[in-house]
Amino acid sequence: xxxxxxxxxxxxxxxxKKKLETGMQKKHPQEExxxxxxxxxQLLGGLSxxxxxxxxxxxxxxxxxxxxxKL
Amino acid sequence: MEIQLTQxxxxxxxxxxxxxxxTYFVYKPVLKLLNDRREKVAAAAAAAGEVMQExxxxxxxxxxxxxxxxxxxxxxxxxxxxxxxxQAKAILDQAKAEMTARENKFNAELTKMKKEELKKNEAMIxxxxxxxxxxxLGQAIDAKKHQKLIxxxxxxxxxxx
Numbered sequence: 521x522x523x524x525x526x527x528x529x530x531x532x533x534x535x536x537k538k539k540l541e542t543g544m545q546k547k548h549p550q551e552e553x554x555x556x557x558x559x560x561x562q563l564l565g566g567l568s569x570x571x572x573x574x575x576x577x578x579x580x581x582x583x584x585x586x587x588x589x590k591l
Numbered sequence: 592m593e594i595q596l597t598q599x600x601x602x603x604x605x606x607x608x609x610x611x612x613x614t615y616f617v618y619k620p621v622l623k624l625l626n627d628r629r630e631k632v633a634a635a636a637a638a639a640g641e642v643m644q645e646x647x648x649x650x651x652x653x654x655x656x657x658x659x660x661x662x663x664x665x666x667x668x669x670x671x672x673x674x675x676x677x678q679a680k681a682i683l684d685q686a687k688a689e690m691t692a693r694e695n696k697f698n699a700e701l702t703k704m705k706k707e708e709l710k711k712n713e714a715m716i717x718x719x720x721x722x723x724x725x726x727x728l729g730q731a732i733d734a735k736k737h738q739k740l741i742x743x744x745x746x747x748x749x750x751x752x
Contacts, residue, residue: 524752528741529732529737530734530737530738530741532741533738536738536741536742536745539745540745540748540749543745543746543748543749544749544752547749547752564725564728564729564732565728565732565736565737565740566740566741566744567741567744567745567748569748569752571752574751574752576747576748576751576752578744578747578748580728580732580740581725584721584724584725584728585721587721587724588717588718588720588721591713591717591720
């Protein structure tokens with residue numbers, strides 16, 4: 521079973537969760553996916569999703585960190 | 592009065608004898624004495640002349656020696672002055688070089704400190720800027736905007752993972 525962890529600053533709506541889960545399942549039809557939702561206000565906004573060692577961090581926090589690194 | 596020839600002759604002979612005796616016993620010794628004295632005086636004068644010459648020669652030698660000694664003393668003095676000047680210059684140059692080295696070291700340390708301070712300040716400014724942005728964003732993003740942001744990112748997440 522492949523675990524996908526979704527962290528966000530605010531809770532996802534049911535529609536958003538469904539859209540995400542459906543999309544991921546279509547992309548990985550062979551895999552059995554499990555979704556874990558975490559509330560992390562420190563992200564400030566957006567999503568941070570990790571799956572099998574890969575991370576997609578589009579949170580506002582991540583962008584701020586990138587900005588700080590560039591300064 | 593009759594002149595008696597024999598007496599005259601006798602007187603003449605007497606006179607001659609006396610003259611002869613005087614010449615032999617008095618005149619010649621006295622003459623010899625006077626000559627000896629004259630010779631002694633001449634010798635003494637000659638010796639005095641030699642002494643005077645020697646004295647003049649010594650005087651010349653003394654003058655020459657004095658001049659040489661004076662020249663030598665002057666040379667020693669000049670050499671000592673020159674050496675003292677050179678030593679003073681060397682000490683001064685060394686002191687200047689040390690001062691320059693210390694100044695350079697101080698300037699380098701000052702520049703380093705300034706850079707470090709600048710770096711610290713930069714870091715603080717960055718941190719402050721990020722904190723400010725964090726605060727502003729935290730207040731600026733309302734519930735609607737959050738949801739909109741998540742909606743936009745869901746497709747990207749699916750595409751990326």
